[in-house]
Amino acid sequence: MRAAAVFPTERRLAVVEDFPEPKIARPTDVKLRILSVGVCGTDREIASFVYGTPPEGYDYLVLGHEALGEVVETGSEAAGLFAPGDLGIPMVRIPCSDPNCAACRADRQDHCETLQYREHGIMRLHGFMTEYVVVDAKFLAPVPRALGRDAVLVEPMTIAEKAFIQVDHIAARLPWKSQRRAVVVGAGPVGLLGAMALRLRGYEVVVYSLERAPNPASGIVEAVGGRYVSSQDESTEQFAAKEGPFDLVYEAAGAPTAAFEVLKSMGPNGIFVLTGVPGRHGNVEFDTHGIMLNMVLKNQCLLGTVNAGRDAFDLAVADLMKIQSQWPGVLDRIVTGRHKLENFAEPVLRPTGIKNVVDL
Ligand SMILES: [Zn+2]
Ligand SMILES: [Zn+2]
Structure with missing residues (x-):
């Protein structure tokens, strides 16, 4: 499948055509079809090779951390939480493995004490600017369908x-x-x-x-x-x-x-x-x-303050719903550009308007 990637050592951006499609491997896994991914200044910095670290064994990093996805498959344990067709926002940061990191052990990796966390599309984990991803249900925030495509604004x-x-x-x-x-x-x-x-x-x-x-x-x-x-x-x-x-x-x-x-x-x-x-x-x-x-x-x-915990994801969904009803259409005005995956370099390197989104 296709994925938008940054090759830091070669200093280039490219769509990888044969990025392996992920499979459900654990009972808590959820497979998502990615619908949209927001682009922000972090992506631009990574694409300018200021930072961004590929996962071990890769010479590239798949970009994208502001994603909206649709559930296509779940592991046995995740089935009670998500069903195919549900919408969800995958969380960016994954806890470090240090047993002494009180923050990560309390599922508050946004306050990680060792700073050895991994972040999708940023630090040692591939991002979401690709067709399918598999994430743990614990790191997926549910989104009501009523929020529609404005849900891509949940992460910011x-x-x-x-x-x-x-x-x-x-x-x-x-x-x-x-x-x-x-x-x-x-x-x-x-x-x-x-x-x-x-x-x-x-x-x-x-x-x-x-x-x-x-x-x-x-x-x-x-x-x-x-x-x-x-x-x-x-x-x-x-x-x-x-x-x-x-x-x-x-x-x-x-x-x-x-x-x-x-x-x-x-x-x-x-x-x-x-x-x-x-x-x-x-x-x-x-x-x-x-x-x-x-x-x-x-x-x-x-x-x-940086990153966010699960409580903030749930509040973001609730507040975006309130904004939709209190000021109809205003969220749509934030997303000023929608782009195809093959053109991802354009909004990443030369952003115009307020918010650019890559639609898969
Ligand atoms: Zn961002
Ligand atoms: Zn930690």
């Missing part, structure tokens, strides 16, 4: 859900509702989905991003009742003075300079969430004294 939505589960834990340190005003930095898919999740939770949301409005992303932000400000119209200082202070900052741009500038505009008891993986840039100077002073005197919290 889990980033927001995991973040807000943690924000709720931190906010619980105060006996009143302390989280009201949020800024989302970055208007890519993770930022937009985060903004929607925050609107569902009743936050006042302003999205701060590079491109001038009106643009497709600013239209989406306004459609869900948020506001959009371009950094070309307001410098971070102007923006912070006008819009701040914020109770929550959700950083989804991977832009260290903007992130730490916005950090200054966080209010008392504020929570700052970092989700964007920064590219390699030169060092930037910061007023570390001011940042530290502010954080201490205002009881602020800085939180980094």
Whole structure:
């Protein structure tokens, strides 16, 4: 069968035509026919050979970690959980094998302590940009058919859900509702989905991003009742003075300079969430004294978060369903490009629009 692959040593991308079709090997296995795979910046970095590790014995890595699949076959034990025709989202990260890793042994590999985890399409495991995959039922989140093709957004939505589960834990340190005003930095898919999740939770949301409005992303932000400000119209200082202070900052741009500038505009008891993986840039100077002073005197919290647990997958599905009914059609506006497998290099290397998807 066909698979979209990256050959890191040869530094090339190609469709492998004879990728072996996987078979059910264990009673807990589920075989999926892949319907769609979302493309993101991680794929682009892998395709630029910045990182990405093929599984042992392979000179290539099959790309793709944001997949929507349809169950075609199950092992005997998985049969109680999934039936042919069901839709599911395979989880990206698989636990490490260290018996002493408390996180992985508790099925919370998103908090793996050894960092020896494997990730589909990223680290030592083939990805989902192929026709069929076999995964353990434990690492497959069910999706109702009603969510339709928007379900390809579940994996990027889990980033927001995991973040807000943690924000709720931190906010619980105060006996009143302390989280009201949020800024989302970055208007890519993770930022937009985060903004929607925050609107569902009743936050006042302003999205701060590079491109001038009106643009497709600013239209989406306004459609869900948020506001959009371009950094070309307001410098971070102007923006912070006008819009701040914020109770929550959700950083989804991977832009260290903007992130730490916005950090200054966080209010008392504020929570700052970092989700964007920064590219390699030169060092930037910061007023570390001011940042530290502010954080201490205002009881602020800085939180980094990556990947997601099963609870976040279930919440992502539930919230996407809510978004579909509250703001019909808005999720469709995030997916701006649909591509065929043979053309996968195009959206991976030269993405346009907001979110690109490869349909199998
Ligand atoms: Zn991704
Ligand atoms: Zn682990």
